[in-house]
Amino acid sequence: MILLLGGRGFVGTAFAHSLAKRSLAFEVVSRRQCDYTRLDHLIALIDQTNPSFLINAAGYTGQPNVEACEDHKAECLMGNAVLPGVIRQACELRGLPWGHVSSGCIYSGAGNRGHAGAALGHRETDPPNFCFRSPPCSFYSGSKALGEECLQGAESVFVWRLRIPFSCRDGSRNYLSKLMHYERLLDVTNSLAELDEFVDACLYCWQHRVPFGTYNVVNSGAITTREVVGLIINCLKTDREFKYFRDEAEFMQATARVPRSSCVLDNSKLLRTGFPMSNVHDAIRRSLLNWQ
């Protein structure tokens, strides 16, 4: 049996669907049911349910967007930094392997460069460069990086780094939906992750006994905002007019109090496990052609 923390959130729901589809026994735990931020409660839950694996899809992302984290710092630190540390303690005490949904937003920029300056992206071993220790950053990114620090040296844990999730299901947390609703867009280059592929890759790690550790779980390659918009126009035949900020400075001035991370992540460690993560252009096109 798999314990799923945060199973009613955006990412957690996708885990729940995928686990059900695979007929894997799992239990969604809500904080109302068991306050798993408290070590003693979480240990009692583990002892009662005797799981073989635990997935932490809980975290604080801010409503309506990441900027809300700046006004809810304590909740943000609790959900993103302290909670992973508490889960680690409980899982280590009970010898329970587990997986943690982290974020690629602790990086900024193209990362390592290959031939002719091609962006290869940040590797798992690169130290975060968009976090409290490497300012500037958003409070959200800072808290997620501290969450990874709380897991340093942990042995039986997967740290799955998600980045800008999208899917074929229209919704407020879906990146494709966001692009269709924002008034103006900032043209940046990013790695992205199709949510169902992300979840499949995570479950693959556990089911195929991939070595524990940190994995950048994103689609292959990188894509610019304009390229995504091109795919939206092409596939959804929308006549919406997309407007852009001139540059990041104008974007920051017009809308954002806090810097946003744009970054490319290198997913080759994940690919070497044998999981066939698709190309980001293909994955977006597929989502748009199945749009619902």
Added chain:
Amino acid sequence: MILLLGGRGFVGTAFAHSLAKRSLAFEVVSRRQCDYTRLDHLIALIDQTNPSFLINAAGYTGQPNVEACEDHKAECLMGNAVLPGVIRQACELRGLPWGHVSSGCIYSGAGNRGHAGAALGHRETDPPNFCFRSPPCSFYSGSKALGEECLQGAESVFVWRLRIPFSCRDGSRNYLSKLMHYERLLDVTNSLAELDEFVDACLYCWQHRVPFGTYNVVNSGAITTREVVGLIINCLKTDREFKYFRDEAEFMQATARVPRSSCVLDNSKLLRTGFPMSNVHDAIRRSLLNWQ
């Protein structure tokens, strides 16, 4: 009635003594009695006890010393960053004024300079320069600075910055006792705080309706380790031989995995409230002459 959180710790015990001496009604709350890290529990406690003021002397300092924070990151963040934010929420919801014991360890160095380069120390308005956002730092310092961030914009709160407490009572948390037991010392310049004076200054803030805000609550002036040792030798007539590290590099190499903060704090904002904080040399001599 005053609610005292963390009243059984090193700093909290001094608060309890001083409140009792003044015949002020107070209640020491232990986490076993009420898990005040949980917002709903803390609100219930406030509603039950109807206090006029709350003091947070709780925090995570690490045992046997600050380095333990590097191995207990989640507890450290919980106690030093999340907890102040939770208390803020509860106090704002109930309109309860309160005071938080913060730390001067979020600074490094002499701070502002006066005539002829004299160290005037860091002022309350200077941004922390020994924290996650301004590396290097210890995890403890980083967590304390995040705790202050969680209080940004709060209205009815005193943030009392304590720094290297000492007193006339021999004990493992007393700086003077530490100097007498360390095998080798590092000669650095610091602001310090006599613990009873610190507590008296904090209670003065509340009792004399000093404006809310952040205060460096340290003795006036700064002192080097060698000067403190000179006072120890003079006052306690010890024949112990005190050995020193050559420099900070040797200190770091020999003993410490994590950088320690040495800093001077400017206490003139506190002095302007009318509280007569004594000079650090005088305060140390007094503690040593009353040594018990």
